[in-house]
Each structure stands twice: as structure tokens, then as C-alpha cells.
Amino acid sequence: MSVDRLRGVVDPETVTAVFDAVDAALDVLVDLSFDALTTPEWLALVERCESYAGTCRWLSIS
Structure with a gap:
């Protein structure tokens, strides 16, 4: 997982992986x-x- 503490997640794969974990x-x-x-x-x-x-x-609004 690629995370930059100042900018947050820096790649779409990480975002998808986190949403997959939430779904599970x-x-x-x-x-x-x-x-x-x-x-x-x-x-x-x-x-x-x-x-x-x-x-x-x-x-959803950010």
C-alpha cells in the first residue's frame, strides 16, 4: 500500500484495496x-x- 502522510493515498490500486477491505x-x-x-x-x-x-x-462530496 502506497501512502504519503501529507497527501494521503497516492495510487488508485490502494484506494480500491481499501474499499475491498471495507466491503469484506x-x-x-x-x-x-x-x-x-x-x-x-x-x-x-x-x-x-x-x-x-x-x-x-x-x-462523496470531496
Whole structure:
């Protein structure tokens, strides 16, 4: 993976690889059961999802 700390990712293959990793992680996530979580644990995860959604919106407009 080619990353320049000042400019970020410097090649399209790296961007694609990172999105592939996100896709794979989401595939695992949607197959999980959340039944064992307490309400506070579940709400904390919902908050994280909202944060990720905000990041995705930022990516689409930048």
C-alpha cells in the first residue's frame, strides 16, 4: 500500500484495496447477531455507524 502522510493515498490500486477491505468487513458485520448486546452497547454501535455514514457523505462530496 502506497501512502504519503501529507497527501494521503497516492495510487488508485490502494484506494480500491481499501474499499475491498471495507466491503469484506461489512459482509462479515451484516451476518452477525446483535441479540447479546445490551442497549448501551447497541446504541454505541449505532453511534459508530452514524459516524461512518458521515464519513461516507464527506467522501462523496470531496
